[in-house]
Amino acid sequence: MNWEEWKPFYLRIAQEMGYSIEKDREAAQILRALLLEGDEYILKEELEAVIEKKAYVFGAGPSLEKALKELNFSGGTLIAADGATSALLDAGLVPDVIVTDLDGRIPDLRIANGRGAFMVIHAHGDNVDKLTAYVPLFSRILGTCQTKPLDIVYNFGGFTDGDRAAFLAEALGAREIVLVGFDFGDVVGKWSKPSLGEHSPVWESKRKKFAFAQELLKWLEENGRARLRYLHP
Numbered sequence: 001m002n003w004e005e006w007k008p009f010y011l012r013i014a015q016e017m018g019y020s021i022e023k024d025r026e027a028a029q030i031l032r033a034l035l036l037e038g039d040e041y042i043l044k045e046e047l048e049a050v051i052e053k054k055a056y057v058f059g060a061g062p063s064l065e066k067a068l069k070e071l072n073f074s075g076g077t078l079i080a081a082d083g084a085t086s087a088l089l090d091a092g093l094v095p096d097v098i099v100t101d102l103d104g105r106i107p108d109l110r111i112a113n114g115r116g117a118f119m120v121i122h123a124h125g126d127n128v129d130k131l132t133a134y135v136p137l138f139s140r141i142l143g144t145c146q147t148k149p150l151d152i153v154y155n156f157g158g159f160t161d162g163d164r165a166a167f168l169a170e171a172l173g174a175r176e177i178v179l180v181g182f183d184f185g186d187v188v189g190k191w192s193k194p195s196l197g198e199h200s201p202v203w204e205s206k207r208k209k210f211a212f213a214q215e216l217l218k219w220l221e222e223n224g225r226a227r228l229r230y231l232h233p
């Protein structure tokens with residue numbers, strides 16, 4: 001999804017979620033400055049070389065645990081949406097790529113990054129504190145934003161970490177995308193926020209996020225170059 005295709009979705013999301021477009025823009029600039037300062041950033045070509053024709057994208061829905069126990073994920077790139085990283089580590093897997101706005105468990109993200117995972121770190125108006133505190137802790141970082149892309153801060157489309165991971169995979173060459181732990185629905189998986197001890201009833205803003213994520217994944221299914229498949233154990 002290019003910027004022109006993403007823009008109408010973004011304007012509607014910003015309006016309905018009550019996000020400040022100006023703050024989202026500033027966040028992209030702040031991430032750019034942090035990446036230049038730390039000199040640990042990568043360009044999209046480097047990640048293109050990592051993404052295979054088949055990609056598994058792991059969301060943080062409750063079904064993730066069973067899927068990780070029962071199924072086999074060989075022969076494709078493993079892409080974790082933020083908090084799903086913790087479940088992968090518990091199952092003895094290291095994601096190849098992590099797509100995050102830095103609200104997953106930071107120690108687990110650091111462990112995975114230390115074991116080779118590439119970080120795709122997203123800037124938005126509500127995570128500037130986290131960007132400033134945590135970006136310097138990571139290496140091999142691709143920066144993304146939801147406003148107009150900058151030179152080294154990309155926008156492949158997508159809103160939540162999960163659907164954004166699928167858009168990234170498609171943009172960087174995947175042609176079969178298998179979505180695991182994408183339950184959406186009424187229960188938020190316990191890996192979604194460090195503060196959630198257990199799977200928890202969905203709250204209002206999260207329900208809205210899920211609805212946009214589902215709409216965007218449908219768009220990708222209909223307009224993208226990849227085949228999308230939901231895996232439900």
Ligand SMILES: Nc1ncnc2c1ncn2[C@@H]1O[C@H](COP(=O)(O)OP(=O)(O)OP(=O)(O)O)[C@@H](O)[C@H]1O
Binds near residue numbers: 060083187192206
């Ligand atoms: N039932 C579910 N519970 C949690 N995550 C889900 C579920 N179904 C699908 N997902 C996907 O897994 C991703 C996990 O990422 P994460 O929990 O960090 O969310 P997020 O996008 O940062 O949203 P938030 O800002 O609300 O934390 C979500 O973005 C979502 O796309």
Ligand SMILES: Nc1nc2c(c(=O)[nH]1)N=C(CO)CN2
Binds near residue numbers: 124146
């Ligand atoms: N401004 C803003 N943008 C976002 C937010 C958020 O909480 N605020 N959460 C996201 C992940 O779901 C993606 N984008």
Ligand SMILES: [Mg+2]
Binds near residue numbers: 082103104161
């Ligand atoms: Mg997140």
